Amino acid sequence: MKRPRPVGFICSKSLSLAVAVYVAFLSLSCSSKPPQESRTPPAAQPQTQSSATGGASVPSFVAAEEDGQWTMPAKNYASTRFSGLEEINAGNARSLKVAWTFSTGVNRGQEAAPLVVGSTMYVVTPYPNILYALDLNKPGETKWKYEPKPAAAAQGVACCDYVNRGAAYADGKIFYNTLDAQTVAVDAETGKEVWKTKLGDINKGETMTMAPLVVKDKVLVGNSGGEFGVRGWITALDSASGKISWRAYNTGPDSECLIGPNFKPFYKQDQGKDLGVASWPPDAWKIGGGTVWGWISYDPELDLIYHGTANPGPWNPDQRPGDNKWTSGIFARRPDTGEAVWFYQWAPHDLYDYDGINEQLLLDLPVAGQPRKTLVRPERTGYVYVLDRATGEVLSANPFVHITSTKGVDLKTGELIHVEEKKPVMGRVVRDICPAAPGGKDWNPSAFSPRTGLLYIPHNNLCMDFEGLEANYIAGTPYVGANTKFYAGPGGHRGEFTAWDPVAGKEVWKIKESFPVWSGAVVTAGDVVFYGTMEGWFKAINARTGEELWKFKTGSGIIGQPIVYRSPKDGKEYVAILSGVGGWAGAIVAGDLDSRDPTAALGFVNATADLPANTTKGGTLYVFSLP
């Protein structure tokens, strides 16, 4: 009988996500590199080799030599998630077997990438954010575990998803963030805490879920919690001491955004004084969102870091006229000082909750015949953007999903062109908004192979309806909001895995998945690409043809980030993935939401109501190899 919408869900995406990457030169512990095994046949030769490579390549600052380790979630500063190992290839992948497994003991969404440094694998769990060091010389044995014991604050205050997107290794230390907004450094050998720095207050809704990136002597981290009126920032910590070196906010006056005389945004709408204040109603920027729960990349030659900014919150669009700078965009900054160099806004005055925090791959591409240093972003808006990474100029923006909410990006002005009749207005029913709020693609990162020249994008095929009144109740306060329902886009499937040629700006092949693809991807020199599904299938795909080579059903849904490494013990190639459903899309399983309520978890339940029948909660690491 009663209709309105329940209180009991998972909170927003911001929690449900987060992010980043990181690292440094791992010269340290990798000295005992085993010799490359040569018993494996060379990678299957591609049928269409030369045309497939299309000219996209990895910048020269990415080490050409494969060291067999995985020291940051994105593998390298360019964030390619490419492993040079080639033992597992299209010809033998069907023989993959489970080598060993490890239970994290935490049955929540496992979004982290494991790390491999020397002979140790490091695994971070969702809240309570335990760090395990596993001995690769004795598979399955734990060297140590570190428990930061994050504050739960009062029961119920740390809402949401409790996910963690991983750790980063540098200079003998493992760095990661805890849900209660602390960054910790742990001695990689002993598991002893080196330092712990509190950066935010969970009592105010501020959490941290992203993976740090380590650049030179700085650990770069950002916050989550825009829905709670948290003001977004990125912060650099001194890697030795944990002291804060700088903090740049993403709303407010230039001085607090670290915008100075060297800030040269490419487009005129981003030029001007204190736009982080002027593009909002008075004071609205003070609780304006623009958090940094996604990924950071780094170009050592240009000496620029790149990070996205999340959507504006907690205001509704009609309450925040203006572009709402610097939310739903991307900054290039100097790692030493945080000083902003350029900015581009994916979604000025965001209407659809299109957070701008996705991964950015730094690739060198021919554009109109000229080699360009670019930054490639498959974005929430549904376009793969190619930007000049020195200037922020948009070189191309091509759709990789079905889009109805916008008509494209004006390459002269850089502006996203909205479709008027798809704008959500309270009290008006708007149907068939594509992509839905999680976007064409959410936080889960893509991979790039320099061998195929292709980008491998795990993503959604979701649209949404925006309907009328829903009543709810928080802290004794009744409120109303739109009822948003997500559902499958064209074709009736909810997820896709797409191979994309960033030079031609078009799809090469595509795999349809029943559920949204919420896992990351990894690709190898064996021309095999790996990803997981929310039902729990872990798949090996021929990177050139899209042919499914092998799959294995893990214990729970997969929303983690696969990695590839070479064992220091036997020299073999291994593939590792955390299985454990959760996150925004998996909230219906991890959070026991009521599948009868279509608006639970901000509309996601409608799109994933059949998920509980297809998977159960879990938290297990799986490691695969050839026999």
Place this chain on the structure above:
Amino acid sequence: MSSRFPKIKAARRIAALLCDFAPLREEKFHAKAQSRKAKTLFLLSVLFFVSCAGKVEQKQAAQAQPQPTPREHLRVCADPNNLPFSNERREGFENKIAALVARELHTDVEYTWWAQRRGFIRNTLKANECDLVVGLPTSFELAQTTAPYYRSTYVFVYRKDRALDLRSFDDPRLRKLKIGVQMIGDDFSNTPPAHALSNRNIIQNVRGYTVYGDYAEANPPARIVDAVARGEIDVGVVWGPLASYFARRQKVALEVVPVAPEIDLPYLPFVFDISMGVRRGDDALREQLEQILVRRRAEIDSILDEYGVPRVGKG
């Protein structure tokens, strides 16, 4: 986009929100109506909410006899830091009402404390940590609710020394005054006053206070009332029970005035019915509660009076 459908839907929702009057909703509103019909029904639903509190009582009297189950404790889930509703020291009116219910059931209250935010029902009632949540909107999906035991309203709260005499969202002075509203933070969700103001294009002079506040402080949602007393904003538009309770506790005198209209056409209510909530399927407890709500109506009313809970539509 057709404007008809939203109206129908809005009318249905309002009927659901304000008054548990199933026959009207289920039968008549099902019709895929033409716009004229929709308007008529919408007006009907508005009229109905004015009179439905009394009907609810009649309906209860006709309910079947409950089968009382002896219980060791009355297990209640509540926010430990959210006066005037509840706190860990049991000083809120929901604490008092829970104690009254427990007495009627010849037992005592056992609390599970949990911040009343997203995840509250999932982690408490649905996780079987408790059996009763004392206050929920009557039209609430995740729990089974009783008949409403009070109806309150959003209010304007301002300093008496300002002599504003504000009563309506249509007062032109709202375009100039500095107005505070509470922010929820879900996409497109907001307190009704926040929607009402942006619908009127009153934006530049609106200040947001998150309803969550800083949980390390006492009763975090109350900061907006403090801001009125301090003169940080000229007027706050706040849920009545919260505004009234904290208005009385400021150093300066504050006025608390129900907002008008009660429903902003075509769809936005400022008045909500509040019920007790139990787990879906826990009919035995719900029946017991329904009877207690009828039997102890006077005592419950006096508890609400004691906490200054503004009520509308009561007989």
